[in-house]
Amino acid sequence: MNQGTEKTLAVSQTIEQRSDFLLHESQQAIYRRTDRMFAGLMLFQWVAAVVAAVVISPRAWAGTSSHIHLHVWAALLMGGALTLFPVSLAYFPPG
Amino acid sequence: MKIRKESGKRLWLVIGVFWLVAVGGGMVVLRNYENTSGAEGDPPTKWPVQSRIPRTTGLPTIVVMGHPKCPCTRATIGELAVMMARLHNRATAVVVFVRPHGTPDGWDDTDLRRSAAEIPGVTVMSDLDEVEVDRFNADVSGQTMLYNANGKLLYSGGITASRGHSGDNDGRSSIVSLVTDGTAKLTRTPVFGCALRTPKSLTGEKL
Numbered sequence: 642m643n644q645g646t647e648k649t650l651a652v653s654q655t656i657e658q659r660s661d662f663l664l665h666e667s668q669q670a671i672y673r674r675t676d677r678m679f680a681g682l683m684l685f686q687w688v689a690a691v692v693a694a695v696v697i698s699p700r701a702w703a704g705t706s707s708h709i710h711l712h713v714w715a716a717l718l719m720g721g722a723l724t725l726f727p728v729s730l731a732y733f734p735p736g
Numbered sequence: 737m738k739i740r741k742e743s744g745k746r747l748w749l750v751i752g753v754f755w756l757v758a759v760g761g762g763m764v765v766l767r768n769y770e771n772t773s774g775a776e777g778d779p780p781t782k783w784p785v786q787s788r789i790p791r792t793t794g795l796p797t798i799v800v801m802g803h804p805k806c807p808c809t810r811a812t813i814g815e816l817a818v819m820m821a822r823l824h825n826r827a828t829a830v831v832v833f834v835r836p837h838g839t840p841d842g843w844d845d846t847d848l849r850r851s852a853a854e855i856p857g858v859t860v861m862s863d864l865d866e867v868e869v870d871r872f873n874a875d876v877s878g879q880t881m882l883y884n885a886n887g888k889l890l891y892s893g894g895i896t897a898s899r900g901h902s903g904d905n906d907g908r909s910s911i912v913s914l915v916t917d918g919t920a921k922l923t924r925t926p927v928f929g930c931a932l933r934t935p936k937s938l939t940g941e942k943l
Contacts, residue, residue, distance in 0.1 A: 697807060698900070699807075701808075702806050703935055704931065704933045705836045705838070705839060715765075719766070723759055726751065726752065734744070
């Protein structure tokens, strides 16, 4: 192999590595953006669930006495539990 | 650097396991809540003569006991609407909304009551001081009873499959079947809804 061919090979390898790097970077950027978008949607869904619970079934009744309906607590706490873990995953180790 | 990344992954895995357990536990609690019925009512087998609930001569009467503010009862009213459409003038229905002693005028004038009043063939009335609720031995909002034209009790129970859930259910199909064919597989089903009476521990009455 002459010197010219070796140089061409080295250049093509560098281009390949660089293109792999750029592709990976671009993919990661898309993954991060998608993760953050879904994290936002999850948070919106949580807020919407709490609002729906408060509007539709705010209180459970027994005669004249009432207390906050289980649906409200479920929307707040269960919805929070369901939301926060995936949202944390999307924000802290995104992509 | 690699060790740090590995321990980070492990931490997320541990958090993930706790998350799954917490969410699974929450789902179980919610499922139990939805499927736990209230106290079964024990309505009289013959129509109580003192009752002020209106009846139409010659037709079976469906009586629904409801709490005007119970969110779960919305599903019962929805099922009643479906049932009345299927029965089409072969029965009349009365929704009795409880109005406990000491509550102000308009306490039971709720969206739920208005929804019930809009159903064709359904009469809505207030039960001041829980007189009819006591007469029919009902405990839970959504308690539905079917009396035939002679005043004989044919069915007692709920017309939703679980708490606040709309859709096909044994109670509704039993009533439709009893009115149209005179027979049904079930004559009692569980009732899901809010308690009609204030707990005695809160009213100051002796338990």
